[in-house]
Amino acid sequence: MSESNLTRSAPESPARPAVPLMDLFRRISPIAGELGEIFAAKGHELALVGGSVRDVFLGRAGNDLDLTTDARPERVLEIVRDWADSVWTIGIDFGTVGVRKGGLLLEITTYRSEAYDPKSRKPEVAYGDDLGEDLSRRDFAVNAMAVRLPAREPADFVDPYGGLADLAAKVLRTPGPPERSFDDDPLRMLRAARFAAQLGFSIDPPTFEAVKRMAERIEIVSAERIQAELDKLIQGAHPRRGLTLLVDSGLAAHVLPELPKLRLEIDEHHRHKDVYEHTLIVLEQAIALEESGPDRVLRWAALLHDIGKPKTRRHEPGGRVSFHHHEVVGAQMAKKRLSELKFPKDVVADVARLVELHLRFHGYGTGEWTDSAVRRYVRDAGHLLDRLHKLTRADCTTRNKRKALALSRTYDHLEERIARLAEEEELAKIRPELDGNEIQRILGIGPGPVVGKAYKFLLDMRLDKGLIGKDAAEEALRAWAESQGL
Structure with a gap:
């Protein structure tokens, strides 16, 4: 992909944000900019990417940031070791290094593409050297925007697929052909419904038709990943929208x-x-x-x-x-x-x-x-x-x-x-008026199943009659024991 295509911004109004890009850049955490300076000094690129960029435009920026880089995971570890407050490598096999700095949690992932073998439940990870290629493999155009760090000028905003326009239109569309995107990772079909539920977005018709044609492919995805998406969907602001998409597309027939x-x-x-x-x-x-x-x-x-x-x-x-x-x-x-x-x-x-x-x-x-x-x-x-x-x-x-x-x-x-x-x-604390020790003492028995039966009898009586006092409870217990031949 050429640099001119890679760095072109979204079309003009209505997609252009109400707040100028430079003002939006100032909303990005200074810590992210500081880390961008460090990576640049080491000869590497670093960019804020995906949902973290989308959420800046939506005014939903939080304490978790997604970053991407041309540096390989081992090199990322070298760069952040002395800078970060803590580092974790639980996702390093998939190219991700986790970092905590102050109150921010940052996930730094090497440029990559993911693809599924038709018979496999696990993605194959291939590292890349180009931000544009990395963005082309993202799930949706609204998540295929990036900001090169440290952000200094409008050209640092990268939107090769018109994600900002889609954000304004509240529509989900894949960066490239939806068949390729969903073939790379079938979970993206379910993620479309999840984003619809969380953000109130719709799915553009060609993308939705691809979901309908490829719905069965969701079955190669692990139950854990499907559960995570369904759980986020139902806890979204618009779960009905997401559930309707699941049913109408045929995905629900495979996952719910x-x-x-x-x-x-x-x-x-x-x-x-x-x-x-x-x-x-x-x-x-x-x-x-x-x-x-x-x-x-x-x-x-x-x-x-x-x-x-x-x-x-x-x-x-x-x-x-x-x-x-x-x-x-x-x-x-x-x-x-x-x-x-x-x-x-x-x-x-x-x-x-x-x-x-x-x-x-x-x-x-x-x-x-x-x-x-x-x-x-x-x-x-x-x-x-x-x-x-x-x-x-x-x-x-x-x-x-x-x-x-x-x-x-x-x-x-x-x-x-x-x-x-x-x-x-x-x-909320209903118990029989006599406990297990008292039952054993009154009946002259030791621990065993009879104590459990007597406890159940006293509990049922408690529920039926309410509080009757320990003396009356003891009398009832003795009568019950006699009726049981004890």
């Missing part, structure tokens, strides 16, 4: 097949065109209830809460459709899917539990539950109670305003009862 299957199912109340649309609305409503940023577990539970419906669909008399026990089946399916995607065990367990419990409230009616039933609801939810509140409220998508208001008021009533009982009894 439960989602497109929901399109085929009409829900039991005929409220929506399909369960898929209902699910997206529930996700959006759950997000609206978040209090302090994206809630990973809540969002995944909202997305997967009805995935058991296709397997439990039954046609009933009168043309109705039922999905009995879909919450139980869905919990098992959620656990299986998230485990296969290598999610942490605690996330898998929490999401599956919320899916299992999301219909429990509907047995509450207009407040018929006894205090015992309320205690069990709280105990079964455990640390997920607040999320269960949010998921249950989000799951109301009826267009009947009177019905929606009635459901909301009923749940308000349940929460008020939970709060009252919690204040009286510390519901």
Whole structure:
């Protein structure tokens, strides 16, 4: 690539940023400029690249910077050793050296290109000597911009593929032919949906058509990499946009097949065109209830809460459709899917539990539950109670305003009862009134399975009757033991 093509900026308005390039350069950390001086003195190039440049234009600059250089990894280590506060080499096999300087984390990667063998899950890394070639192998034009360091003049801004214009248009487009880009790294197809969810961008038609044609190729990518992209997507500002792209492109059929299957199912109340649309609305409503940023577990539970419906669909008399026990089946399916995607065990367990419990409230009616039933609801939810509140409220998508208001008021009533009982009894810490040692002393037995059975009996009694006092608990325990032939 010629130098003139390499350094040309994006077209004029509307792509030209409102703030002059030199002002934008001043927003780049002085530490990055200082390191650029050091590399130049050692005879090497260094440039701010990719998302770090994109985010400067978006006003989202953070404490993590991506840099690229013609220096090989071993040479990078030599250059930064005496300058950095700390260095790590966990990514050195892929050409990346990590550096911490002050409050900044910098990843310095040697110019490279990545390509996948059609039968391999791991990229092959080849180093290069040209910034232009490095940018040509980037995923999207908005990430194929660079700023040569230290940035001194407009020519140091490098935008050979019109990334700045795409940024202004909020569109994702590959630097070269999309087929080549996705063949080099199929994960880029999924990354397009992730960026759409994070930034609210769309995918240009030729790029989207390439995704549709090549969707099956995502299957060579490791589960860990797919999980990372899906997790970022669902925690983005616009997850519905990203999920829609996954389904419409055919990618979801390979990475989250439960989602497109929901399109085929009409829900039991005929409220929506399909369960898929209902699910997206529930996700959006759950997000609206978040209090302090994206809630990973809540969002995944909202997305997967009805995935058991296709397997439990039954046609009933009168043309109705039922999905009995879909919450139980869905919990098992959620656990299986998230485990296969290598999610942490605690996330898998929490999401599956919320899916299992999301219909429990509907047995509450207009407040018929006894205090015992309320205690069990709280105990079964455990640390997920607040999320269960949010998921249950989000799951109301009826267009009947009177019905929606009635459901909301009923749940308000349940929460008020939970709060009252919690204040009286510390519901979150419910335990039998006699512990294991006391059970053994009263019954004159040692450790063993009988103690566990007695403990369960006392716990059930505690949930049913509340606090009855230790004397009454002991009397009940003795009566139970006698009935068991002990």
